[in-house]
Amino acid sequence: MSNQNYIINILNLKEENLFFKENFYYESKIKGITHKIFEAYLSYKPTHCTKCGVIFDDSFEKHGFIISNIKIPDISGFKAILKLHKQRYLCKHCNKAFTLSTNIVNYGCFISNNTKYKIATELTKKRSEKDIAIDNNVSPNTVERIMDSYYETQKLYKHHLPEVLCFDEFKSVKSADGAMSFHMCDGITGQTIDIVEDRRLDKLIKYFFYYDYKARSKVKFIIIDMYSPYISLIKKMFPNASIIIDKFHLTQLISRSLNKTRIMIMKKFKKHHRKFKRYWKLILKSRDELDISKWKRWTCFDPLMTESDVVDFLINLDDELKQTYIIYQNILHALKNKNYDLLKQTLNSYNPNISSYMKISIKTLLEFLPFIKNTFNNNYHNGYIEGNNNFIKVIKRIAFGFRSFRRFKARIMICKGLLKIKKIANA
Ligand SMILES: [Zn+2]
Incomplete structure (x- = not known):
C-alpha cells in the first residue's frame, strides 16, 4: 500500500480521486485551538457538465481549484480539518464553471459525511445534543438537522398489535398538546411501541383508529393504572381485551x-x-x-x-x-x-x-x-413501562428539556434503538 492509501485509510475517506502532495500535513491554530490540517487535491475527469448536462469532450477546460475547509472527526483528541482543493472545470458549451463533487462532503457543505455519521451514532447515547455539538465542532442546529435526516422515520404496522399491551403516561415537554403524553409498550417483551403526544381520550381514540379492527381485536390483555378514560378507550377500541389494573x-x-x-x-x-x-x-x-x-x-x-x-x-x-x-x-x-x-x-x-x-x-x-x-x-404487570418512563426522564434531564415534542420523541426512539440510521442520507 502506498503512503497515499495509508492516509486515505487512516482518515477513512472513501474517495479514489484524492491526492496528497508532499508536506500534506501541518498543525495550525484556529480560534486559539490547535487543529491538525490535511491538505489534499481532488481531481478527475468529469462525465458531464453539472450546469448544462453536456457529456465531457475536448471543449472542457481545467479552471483552477477552489479550497474548502472540511471538518473531519477528531484525531487523537485534536480537531482535524481536511483542506480540500477541488478541481474546477470550465464548460465551453454553456460558458460556466463547475466544481467536481466528492462523497467526502455534500455540495455546499463543510462538514464531512464521516463527521455527520459519527454525530448520528452519538445520538444513540444518553448525551445532550449540545455536548455532541461541542465535541464535534459543529453547531447544535447541525446536530438537530443530522438527527432529522440520518434516521428513518418511524414505521408503525397498522395490521399488528401484540397480545398484551401496557398503557402509561409521562410528563411531556412544555410545547406538547397535553400535559401528559401517552406511552404504549408490549407487555411481554417490554419493547416500546409508540408514544403519543396527548393522553386525552378523544386524541387516543383518534390515534387507535389508525390500527385496523383485526389488529385491535387481537389484543387480549391491557395493563393500565387507575385512569378512568383508559377504560372507555379500551371498551370502545379493543373488543376482546381484558383490563388489568397494575x-x-x-x-x-x-x-x-x-x-x-x-x-x-x-x-x-x-x-x-x-x-x-x-x-x-x-x-x-x-x-x-x-x-x-x-x-x-x-x-x-x-x-x-x-x-x-x-x-x-x-x-x-x-x-x-x-x-x-x-x-x-x-x-x-x-x-x-x-x-x-x-x-x-x-x-x-x-x-x-x-x-x-x-x-x-x-x-x-x-x-x-x-x-x-x-x-x-394474571401475572402481567406494568414494570417494564415504569422502567421505560425512568429512561425517558433521564433523556429529558440530560437534554435540559426539549422544545419540540417531535424531536423529543425521535430522540427517545433513537436511544432505544427503534429508529435506524438510513443507508443513504443527505443533510
Ligand atoms: Zn455546460
Whole structure:
C-alpha cells in the first residue's frame, strides 16, 4: 500500500480521486485551538457538465481549484480539518464553471459525511445534543438537522398489535398538546411501541383508529393504572381485551392515603411529631412483616420495644389513624394474597371513622373492582413501562428539556434503538 492509501485509510475517506502532495500535513491554530490540517487535491475527469448536462469532450477546460475547509472527526483528541482543493472545470458549451463533487462532503457543505455519521451514532447515547455539538465542532442546529435526516422515520404496522399491551403516561415537554403524553409498550417483551403526544381520550381514540379492527381485536390483555378514560378507550377500541389494573399502582394508592393521614395526625400531636416523622416506614410496612420478637432501643422512645410496639403506640394515639391503618392493612393483605372476596368485603364494610384520604382511595378501588379481579388472575404487570418512563426522564434531564415534542420523541426512539440510521442520507 502506498503512503497515499495509508492516509486515505487512516482518515477513512472513501474517495479514489484524492491526492496528497508532499508536506500534506501541518498543525495550525484556529480560534486559539490547535487543529491538525490535511491538505489534499481532488481531481478527475468529469462525465458531464453539472450546469448544462453536456457529456465531457475536448471543449472542457481545467479552471483552477477552489479550497474548502472540511471538518473531519477528531484525531487523537485534536480537531482535524481536511483542506480540500477541488478541481474546477470550465464548460465551453454553456460558458460556466463547475466544481467536481466528492462523497467526502455534500455540495455546499463543510462538514464531512464521516463527521455527520459519527454525530448520528452519538445520538444513540444518553448525551445532550449540545455536548455532541461541542465535541464535534459543529453547531447544535447541525446536530438537530443530522438527527432529522440520518434516521428513518418511524414505521408503525397498522395490521399488528401484540397480545398484551401496557398503557402509561409521562410528563411531556412544555410545547406538547397535553400535559401528559401517552406511552404504549408490549407487555411481554417490554419493547416500546409508540408514544403519543396527548393522553386525552378523544386524541387516543383518534390515534387507535389508525390500527385496523383485526389488529385491535387481537389484543387480549391491557395493563393500565387507575385512569378512568383508559377504560372507555379500551371498551370502545379493543373488543376482546381484558383490563388489568397494575398491582404496583394499587398498593401505591392506599399507601399514599395512609401516609397523608399520618402527616395530618402528626400535626395534631406536637409532642410526638418526631416519632411520627421518624417511623413513617414502619407504619406503611405490612403487618405480618413487622418484627414482634426483637426488643431494642428506639430513638425518641425510652423503654425497650419491638417494631410492632412502636407502630401500636403511634396508631393508638388517634382513632382516625388507627381505623385507617386497620383498613390499609386489610386491603394490603387481600392484595398480597390475591383474595378477591376478602378485598370486596373489606372495601364494602369499613369503619366510618377512617380518614377522608382513605375514603377517596376506597371509592376509586370500588370503581375499578371488576378489573382488579383480572389483576389477581394474571401475572402481567406494568414494570417494564415504569422502567421505560425512568429512561425517558433521564433523556429529558440530560437534554435540559426539549422544545419540540417531535424531536423529543425521535430522540427517545433513537436511544432505544427503534429508529435506524438510513443507508443513504443527505443533510
Ligand atoms: Zn455546460
